[in-house]
Amino acid sequence: MIQVVPEMQARGYHHGDLRTALIKAGLALLEREGPGGVSLRAVARQVGVSQAAPYAHFHSKRELMSAIATVGFSRLRDLIAPLASDPARSLSDLGLAYLDFARANPGLYRLMFGSDEHIDMRNEHLSTASRQALELLAMKAGRNGSDPIRDPGPIAAWSLVHGLVMLLMDEKLPSGLDQSMPAILRLLEPGVAEYVKEREL
Amino acid sequence: MIQVVPEMQARGYHHGDLRTALIKAGLALLEREGPGGVSLRAVARQVGVSQAAPYAHFHSKRELMSAIATVGFSRLRDLIAPLASDPARSLSDLGLAYLDFARANPGLYRLMFGSDEHIDMRNEHLSTASRQALELLAMKAGRNGSDPIRDPGPIAAWSLVHGLVMLLMDEKLPSGLDQSMPAILRLLEPGVAEYVKEREL
DNA sequence: ATCATGATCTTGACACTGTTAAGAACGCCG
DNA sequence: CGGCGTTCTTAACAGTGTCAAGATCATGAT
Numbered sequence: 332m333i334q335v336v337p338e339m340q341a342r343g344y345h346h347g348d349l350r351t352a353l354i355k356a357g358l359a360l361l362e363r364e365g366p367g368g369v370s371l372r373a374v375a376r377q378v379g380v381s382q383a384a385p386y387a388h389f390h391s392k393r394e395l396m397s398a399i400a401t402v403g404f405s406r407l408r409d410l411i412a413p414l415a416s417d418p419a420r421s422l423s424d425l426g427l428a429y430l431d432f433a434r435a436n437p438g439l440y441r442l443m444f445g446s447d448e449h450i451d452m453r454n455e456h457l458s459t460a461s462r463q464a465l466e467l468l469a470m471k472a473g474r475n476g477s478d479p480i481r482d483p484g485p486i487a488a489w490s491l492v493h494g495l496v497m498l499l500m501d502e503k504l505p506s507g508l509d510q511s512m513p514a515i516l517r518l519l520e521p522g523v524a525e526y527v528k529e530r531e532l
Numbered sequence: 533m534i535q536v537v538p539e540m541q542a543r544g545y546h547h548g549d550l551r552t553a554l555i556k557a558g559l560a561l562l563e564r565e566g567p568g569g570v571s572l573r574a575v576a577r578q579v580g581v582s583q584a585a586p587y588a589h590f591h592s593k594r595e596l597m598s599a600i601a602t603v604g605f606s607r608l609r610d611l612i613a614p615l616a617s618d619p620a621r622s623l624s625d626l627g628l629a630y631l632d633f634a635r636a637n638p639g640l641y642r643l644m645f646g647s648d649e650h651i652d653m654r655n656e657h658l659s660t661a662s663r664q665a666l667e668l669l670a671m672k673a674g675r676n677g678s679d680p681i682r683d684p685g686p687i688a689a690w691s692l693v694h695g696l697v698m699l700l701m702d703e704k705l706p707s708g709l710d711q712s713m714p715a716i717l718r719l720l721e722p723g724v725a726e727y728v729k730e731r732e733l
Numbered sequence: 734a735t736c737a738t739g740a741t742c743t744t745g746a747c748a749c750t751g752t753t754a755a756g757a758a759c760g761c762c763g
Numbered sequence: 764c765g766g767c768g769t770t771c772t773t774a775a776c777a778g779t780g781t782c783a784a785g786a787t788c789a790t791g792a793t
Contacts, residue, residue, distance in 0.1 A: 345741060345788060367568070367649050370779065381743050383781080388741090392780065446642070446702050448568050483716040486696075486705060490716070491688060494695025501647050504687060515684040515691070518723035525722050526715070546759060546770055571750065582772050584752080589770090593751065 350388040352378045357399045361438040366449050371395065396442060397454040403439040404460035407432055408467055416471040422523070423516040425472050426492045430512060433496040441500070444493065484523040491519055551589040553579045558600045562639040567650050572596065597643060598655040604640040605661035608633055609668055617672040623724070624717040626673050627693045631713060634697040642701070645694065685724040692720055 346352065356377040360369050371392045372382045389395040410432055414425065433440040442449055443461075452458055472485055495515065498504045508515075547553065557578040561570050572593045573583045590596040611633055615626065634641040643650055644662070653659055673686055696716065699705045709716075 349741080365647065365649065367647075371781090372779070382779095383744080383783095384742050386742095386781075441647070444702070444704065446566065446568075448566065481712070483712050483719060486709070486712070487692060487716045487719045490695035490699055491692045491720075492695065493699060494691035494693065494697075495687075496695075497698060498691055498694055501645070503645065508687070511682070511684050511687070514727070515688045518684060518688045518727060519692075519719055521722040521726050522719035526719060550770080572752090573750070581770095583750095584754095584773080585771055587752075587771095 346378070346380060346384075349378065349380060349384065353385055353388065353395060354398050354402065357395055358402070358439065361399060361442060362436065363438075365438050366396070366442045366445065369396070369449075393449065393451050394454065397450045397457045399439070400443045400450045401454075401457045401460045403436065403443045404457070404464040406436075406439075407443075408460070408464040411464065411467050411471065414471060422472060422488055422520060423513055425468065426488065426516040427512060429468070429492050430496060434499070437500050440496065484519075484526065487523070488519055491516070547579070547581060547585075550579065550581060550585065554586055554589065554596060555599050555603065558596055559603070559640065562600060562643060563637065564639075566639050567597070567643045567646065570597070570650075594650065594652050595655065598651045598658045600640070601644045601651045602655075602658045602661045604637065604644045605658070605665040607637075607640075608644075609661070609665040612665065612668050612672065615672060623673060623689055623721060624714055626669065627689065627717040628713060630669070630693050631697060635700065638701050641697065685720075685727065688724070689720055692717070 353374055356374045357369060360374060360377065371385055374395070375382050375385055378384075385395060389398065411425070411428065414428055450457060452461070469485060472488060495512075499508070554575055557575045558570060561575060561578065572586055575596070576583050576586055586596060590599065612626070612629065615629055651658060653662070670686060673689060696713075700709070
């Protein structure tokens with residue numbers, strides 16, 4: 332027997348692929364309960380191992396959560412990548428796609444873009460996955476060659492969408508706003524155009 | 533002796549004013565550690581009472597946190613109240629004041645406007661304090677008589693400022709943006725004006 | 734083929750958390 | 764002065780993240 336790759340052989344003392352199983356179970360629990368509701372022990376229970384088993388693969392709960400957030404950023408990148416970067420409609424279209432992602436994965440979004448109490452942005456995999464997704468997003472959203480640091484346009488756009496996502500998820504806004512989203516997102520475009528014209532960029 | 537109000541008599545078996553002392557200590561701990569770092573036992577320890585003492589004044593930790601958030605909304609209302617409601621500059625000025633409040637009390641802001649895992653919006657005091665502050669804010673920001681439900685302007689404005697606050701607090705944005713804030717906030721005004729003109733309001 | 738080694742997993746424990754029960758100490762009203 | 768309700772303490776429970784010790788397994792070296 333020439334090393335049968337242990338796919339899906341969850342029987343016996345050794346699990347076989349505990350690391351990814353923990354991440355998958357964590358993702359499920361995350362969407363069901365939110366970031367605060369994920370407990371390492373519950374994830375282990377779900378997978379059918381003891382409470383301390385995860386520590387063979389993650390130094391801490393925070394590291395598991397960081398791994399989960401990492402797959403979140405990969406998903407976001409894959410979702411953004413095929414979108415056209417039409418400079419005219421890009422802002423609101425990108426905003427809608429971003430919004431869809433957040434509303435389809437609220438727990439994951441909160442984990443990725445919330446406070447760093449649950450994840451560790453110094454984690455290498457996480458920080459590169461995050462950078463890749465956000466740089467792609469900035470590339471599709473910004474005018475080519477603009478300085479994303481000083482340019483208020485992209486910052487305002489991201490803030491607007493992020494704030495909208497958060498307020499919607501936390502139910503701080505009245506319900507039934509779904510068809511207003513495009514109009515809300517487009518409100519920024521005249522201001523950005525005007526800013527660009529004034530600075531003659 | 534006509535009922536000497538027990539101010540500041542923290543000695544003996546009975547504390548004297550434990551309820552407000554807990555709220556005050558909770559506020560301090562909240563700003564030092566964030567909402568997730570506040571523990572009922574730590575607050576009790578700070579005040580010098582046993583772990584179960586708070587339960588004479590609050591049914592649960594969530595109720596203490598709700599009381600803390602309530603003073604947060606009162607503070608916000610008092611801070612917004614004296615501001616002029618100049619319809620021309622109101623949006624960005626209000627936004628700057630709101631932003632100042634959030635950055636001066638990041639833990640409190642997160643508690644007030646974050647997810648409802650820590651506070652209970654069905655709490656009567658909290659919901660009225662919240663409503664008062666937000667209605668005042670909407671009144672100062674909105675055109676008089678506009679329907680705040682369907683009008684995308686106020687929603688976009690709140691979302692923009694809230695998102696900006698969150699991204700700044702969570703250090704997702706590059707540093708040194710302070711002087712860009714007015715420009716960022718003003719980016720919404722042309723779009724709102726245009727929207728109003730189109731609808732001929 | 735055996736064996737040692739390192740990776741993986743279990744059991745048991747520790748300190749911490751929110752919360753409740755039982756009872757002690759206190760202020761106040763009759 | 765006596766009872767009573769409020770306030771507070773101690774003790775306990777289940778849950779958490781984390782670590783230490785040890786058991787089990789897979790695999791490479793001999």
